[in-house]
Amino acid sequence: MQVSHSFAGSCELSVVIPVYNEEAGLDALISRVTASAQAIFADSYELILVNDGSKDGSWNAICQHAARDPRIVAINLSRNHGHQLALTAGLHHVRGQLVFVLDADLQDPPELLGPMLEKVRAGYDVVYGQRIKRSGETAFKRGTASLFYRTLASMVDTDIPRDTGDFRLMTRRVVDQLNAMPERYRFIRGLVSYIGFNQIAFPYDRDARFAGETNYPLRKMIALAVDAITSFSVVPLRFASHLGMLFGLAGLGALVWVVWAWLQGGAVQGWASLAALTLILGSVQLLVLGVFGEYLGRMYMEGKQRPLFIISEVRRHPIAANEEPE
Ligand code: UDP
Ligand code: MG
Numbered sequence: 001m002q003v004s005h006s007f008a009g010s011c012e013l014s015v016v017i018p019v020y021n022e023e024a025g026l027d028a029l030i031s032r033v034t035a036s037a038q039a040i041f042a043d044s045y046e047l048i049l050v051n052d053g054s055k056d057g058s059w060n061a062i063c064q065h066a067a068r069d070p071r072i073v074a075i076n077l078s079r080n081h082g083h084q085l086a087l088t089a090g091l092h093h094v095r096g097q098l099v100f101v102l103d104a105d106l107q108d109p110p111e112l113l114g115p116m117l118e119k120v121r122a123g124y125d126v127v128y129g130q131r132i133k134r135s136g137e138t139a140f141k142r143g144t145a146s147l148f149y150r151t152l153a154s155m156v157d158t159d160i161p162r163d164t165g166d167f168r169l170m171t172r173r174v175v176d177q178l179n180a181m182p183e184r185y186r187f188i189r190g191l192v193s194y195i196g197f198n199q200i201a202f203p204y205d206r207d208a209r210f211a212g213e214t215n216y217p218l219r220k221m222i223a224l225a226v227d228a229i230t231s232f233s234v235v236p237l238r239f240a241s242h243l244g245m246l247f248g249l250a251g252l253g254a255l256v257w258v259v260w261a262w263l264q265g266g267a268v269q270g271w272a273s274l275a276a277l278t279l280i281l282g283s284v285q286l287l288v289l290g291v292f293g294e295y296l297g298r299m300y301m302e303g304k305q306r307p308l309f310i311i312s313e314v315r316r317h318p319i320a321a322n323e324e325p326e
Pocket of ligand 2: 103107209
């Protein structure tokens with residue numbers, strides 16, 4: 001496993017970072033990641049930066065860094081694919097025996113590589129960062145995140161740890177398994193839990209963003225949550241039968257009451273109650289159809305088997321490229 005030089009087709013560590021409009025923080029990111037990787041692995045590492053269709057100068061900046069530093073691999077996606085697919089693209093290019101994943105905004109401190117590595121050396125295959133404190137995040141983000149993890153846990157058999165992101169150090173065999181999963185609705189932290197082996201949490205304080213602002217507005221957070229739930233659970237599909245039973249029982253109760261009231265001589269009247277009941281029933285049926293549609297749509301999209309990501313350019317140091325052609 002010991003390889004003296006990262007150009008030799010394989011190296012000890014691959015760092016994978018998806019980048020979307022992170023120009024302002026890139027220099028700081030690269031210098032901090034380089035410092036911590038170099039301190040441990042000397043030259044036997046690579047830093048894979050995946051530009052996910054940034055609209056700012058991120059790609060140019062990445063290319064400049066890659067031209068100066070042969071350990072930097074620059075990957076440009078053809079357009080914005082979203083965080084999880086950008087990360088997937090990076091993971092498909094790793095050559096390291098260990099893979100370190102972090103965000104580009106320095107919310108996950110690169111300096112934790114050393115302490116996380118100790119856990120891997122102690123026999124763990126996945127060391128995932130678990131947030132104790134989330135600086136710079138609004139109460140709303142914390143609240144929705146917590147609600148999401150609770151809902152997910154109640155629906156999913158796989159034990160997906162709460163308050164984790166994609167910040168983690170993994171061995172190559174985990175990444176190989178991950179890369180063998182063809183699904184397009186990827187909730188990577190969940191897939192990693194599903195893979196198993198020995199996993200351990202690594203509690204850390206999540207810093208505030210170094211520069212720029214979050215690329216995860218509420219809309220994307222909801223989409224990620226729906227991806228997570230639908231790709232790990234079919235529990236929502238059972239809502240239909242549960243709701244059916246609930247409304248059936250309620251209907252039966254209402255029937256008994258109506259008959260009883262009629263026997264007492266009290267006329268049961270009112271179209272308002274009927275209208276309300278019809279509306280409620282109608283909306284519940286539509287809701288259930290919507291849930292079915294969510295699963296059906298995903299099956300349809302998966303069925304097309306389109307590639308997960310489209311790459312427009314990979315810049316690797318020429319020596320590395322000669323030794324292991326793409
Ligand atoms: N990101 C990406 N594509 C996107 C959105 C985000 O590659 O469409 C990257 C982004 O550059 C960062 C990571 O994904 O490295 C996490 O994004 P962000 O920090 O905006 O999310 P948050 O930390 O607020 O959840
Ligand atoms: Mg962030």
